[in-house]
Amino acid sequence: MPVYNLKINGQSHRVEADQDTPLLWILRDHLDMVGTKFSCGIGQCGACTIHIDGAATRSCLLQVSMIEKAEITTIEGLSEDISHPVQQAWKEVDVPQCGYCQAGQMMSAAAFLKQNATPNKSEIRDAMSGNICRCASYNRIEEAVKVAASKMS
Numbered sequence: 001m002p003v004y005n006l007k008i009n010g011q012s013h014r015v016e017a018d019q020d021t022p023l024l025w026i027l028r029d030h031l032d033m034v035g036t037k038f039s040c041g042i043g044q045c046g047a048c049t050i051h052i053d054g055a056a057t058r059s060c061l062l063q064v065s066m067i068e069k070a071e072i073t074t075i076e077g078l079s080e081d082i083s084h085p086v087q088q089a090w091k092e093v094d095v096p097q098c099g100y101c102q103a104g105q106m107m108s109a110a111a112f113l114k115q116n117a118t119p120n121k122s123e124i125r126d127a128m129s130g131n132i133c134r135c136a137s138y139n140r141i142e143e144a145v146k147v148a149a150s151k152m153s
Contacts, residue, residue: 004068008033009077019065024048026064027074035075035103039132046131049104050074056111075103078110085151086110086144093144097135105131109145117153119145 006013008031015030027033027050036059039047043058050059051073078084082091086109096102105128112119112127119127124145133141 002065004064006064006068006072007070008072009074015064017064019063021064022060023050023062023064023067023072024059027059033074033076037100037103039101044132045101046104046108047101049107049131051107051111054111054114056108073107075107078106084110086113086148088151089144089148093140093147095137095140095144097137101131101133101135105133105141109141109148113145113149113152117149119149 001016002019004015004017006015006026008027013031015026017026017030024036024038027036028038036050037047038060039045041060043061046058048059049056051057052062052067052070054071079087082088086106090096090102090106095105108128108131116123116127121142124142128141128145
């Protein structure tokens with residue numbers, strides 16, 4: 001079985017896995033990083049969103065063999081002490097209901113705000129439209145992205 005050297009949350013990890021194993025399962029099953037969630041398995045819901053070289057990416061679609069040289073960030077690596085402005089805003093606005101999709105939501109928001117520090121309502125909705133929240137917390141998610149943007153400026 002092939003061995004892969006992955007850089008995740010600033011640390012090196014050596015993982016033995018089939019080349020077509022999705023990164024999602026490497027994170028959850030091999031490395032016990034369970035903040036990244038499985039939901040649809042086809043990249044449509046956003047629950048498994050992580051950052052690859054700073055870009056929001058669906059980990060269920062990435063084979064481990066495709067990302068060995070990438071810089072990978074999971075929700076666990078966004079900050080060690082929940083001090084990232086997006087995490088602070090999520091708590092301040094009290095976004096989650098069930099919470100299942102929220103790691104993916106926060107990862108999408110963090111990547112978006114790196115690209116657009118002063119978004120308007122329409123830009124926020126467009127950026128977050130790829131993440132599904134079955135509890136329909138969309139208004140609070142939008143508000144939290146606004147709050148995070150203000151914290152980051």
